[in-house]
Amino acid sequence: MKEFYMQRAIELANKGTGFVNPDPLAGAVILRENRIIGEGCHRAYGLDAAEIEALKDAAFQASGAELFMNLDPFLPGGDVHVVSETIIRSGIKKVYIGMESPDIDKSREGIGRLKEAGVEVETGVLAEQCKELNEIYAQYITTGLPFVFTKWAMTLDGKLAARSGDSKWISSEESLKFVHLLRQRVAAIMVGENTVRQDDPLLTTRLEGVRISNPLRVILSKYGDISPEAKVLKVDDMTKTLIAASENIPGDREKMLLSKGVEIIKFKEQKGRIEFKEIVKALGKRKIDSLYIEGGSEVLASAFESGVVNKVYAAVAPKIIGGRDAVTPVGGKGIEKMRDAIVLKKVSHEIVGGDVIFKGYL
Ligand SMILES: NC(=O)c1ccc[n+]([C@@H]2O[C@H](COP(=O)([O-])OP(=O)(O)OC[C@H]3O[C@@H](n4cnc5c(N)ncnc54)[C@H](OP(=O)(O)O)[C@@H]3O)[C@@H](O)[C@H]2O)c1
Structure with a gap:
């Protein structure tokens, strides 16, 4: 009872x-x-x-x-x-x-x-x-770092998008609702600039019948190569955007982005990369207690490589699309031996609208 x-x-x-x-x-x-x-x-x-x-x-x-x-x-x-x-x-x-x-x-x-x-x-x-x-809360209060979720939707043959880059939509409508529940739950959401170019996402929370809270949209874009028309650059009191950029972002792009009302945090660049942990730390300092990394493939690879990910959700849709050049959920260089694989703990799954959503912890 x-x-x-x-x-x-x-x-x-x-x-x-x-x-x-x-x-x-x-x-x-x-x-x-x-x-x-x-x-x-x-x-x-x-x-x-x-x-x-x-x-x-x-x-x-x-x-x-x-x-x-x-x-x-x-x-x-x-x-x-x-x-x-x-x-x-x-x-x-x-x-x-x-x-x-x-x-x-x-x-x-x-x-x-x-x-x-x-x-x-x-x-x-x-x-x-x-x-x-x-x-x-448990993670943030003890470490000052945001709890990091990843969630992606993939086809049964392990693709994040078709070979053209099109990924709308891999998963069922019911699984898409799950994305919005996660967006509602977190303080920030992140995608890479390729995803902005390819999908032009809004990254807002769309749920019916509840008060809505939009996460801070964080775009990983070293040199600010984003169209001025991109939806993520339309900000208002409810919907803010932060660009995680390199210290070497060209001045004209920085100016354009700032004119849109977005915030930019500049990070050190080493061998063409920003250390992902530094981004997560900077977010923690801003009282961002949770980050949901939605994709794409290269941003997810960077996040896993840096060891910041706490929890994975992966929706697997019963669709087969093929394409040797079609992106997979986690790109990057990858590991050489299976023994070095990241093995999730406390794994469970549920069936949502015909897709299987896996959940596990790192
Ligand atoms: N099915 C899904 O759930 C889902 C979700 C989101 C996106 N997508 C799909 O994924 C595709 C895009 O994925 P993508 O891999 O091409 O691009 P992406 O991950 O969206 O963005 C890649 C960009 O992020 C940069 N980047 C990554 N890690 C970095 C780091 N540590 N420091 C600095 N820059 C870093 C890359 O820089 P470099 O150029 O230097 O590598 C590149 O410019 C699209 O087709 C989209 O539709 C699917």
């Missing part, structure tokens, strides 16, 4: 997707005599903690009730004591926690204070699901 209410806390936490970064996703449910009397979530960065919202929802009639939270007491940007003390004052008798915060000191403080005050605490309810829910 406790799993059922923790599942509800996870559902509530998900309402903050795209709006809480770099805070964690948090949901809370208050139960008394088998009836939910209060629910809450952390709706957006800087707003109330989920527990506080749930207690308000219960009109502070929570004395003797049980509280389910996917994460231990958490106060956005502040002192966990405020949350723990509010829980204690409310008279909650037992707290179920899904995941203990990776910020160990804060976690001990929060849970320790509850126990000290005589509140019963049980941790680890739906722990795996709760950890996956906040894998972005």
Whole structure:
């Protein structure tokens, strides 16, 4: 039964997707005599903690009730004591926690204070699901680096695009929705300049019936060789673009890009390459807690070579297109021996609209 209410806390936490970064996703449910009397979530960065919202929802009639939270007491940007003390004052008798915060000191403080005050605490309810829910937060709070996802769609014969470069669309409509869910979840999305030239993508989030959050669009383009008409150069308050360029970007291109309202970060160039880790570090410094690398083949190769990727999603569509020159998901030089392959861990898959979406961790 406790799993059922923790599942509800996870559902509530998900309402903050795209709006809480770099805070964690948090949901809370208050139960008394088998009836939910209060629910809450952390709706957006800087707003109330989920527990506080749930207690308000219960009109502070929570004395003797049980509280389910996917994460231990958490106060956005502040002192966990405020949350723990509010829980204690409310008279909650037992707290179920899904995941203990990776910020160990804060976690001990929060849970320790509850126990000290005589509140019963049980941790680890739906722990795996709760950890996956906040894998972005866990990585960012402990390393200051964004959690890096990759996701690509490939044909059954292992191609990212047809030999002409056309890749619209490899996967089913249902799998495309998965892309937009991921875009909603992350703080930034990256593609290479060839993908901009070939596909002219918008890289925005398109989902129906929910508040939309567009990730920061990061374009890897050494010398800014992007058409002034490219859709990614159309920026507004909701939709921003950053170009990761070389320090050797020609002045006229830099000027053109800046005139479009995009931001440029210049990186050292070594043997024609920018060190991918430096890009990821620079994003982390800007409070970007998550990056989704959508492609293409060369950018993905660079990301894997530099070891920054944390999680892979790969949609495999039951289509065969052939073409020895058609790009594959991960280009670059590649390895020589199978023993050097990157082997994913915790691999799982689901079937979405006829495609198989693989998921795994590095
Ligand atoms: N099916 C899908 O899910 C999917 C998703 C996205 C794109 N695509 C397809 O992928 C194709 C494009 O892929 P692509 O491999 O040709 O191009 P790409 O990866 O989009 O862009 C390659 C560009 O990134 C640069 N680059 C990569 N790593 C770099 C580094 N470390 N430092 C500096 N520059 C770096 C390359 O520079 P250099 O020239 O110096 O190497 C090149 O200019 C298109 O056909 C597109 O439709 C498919």
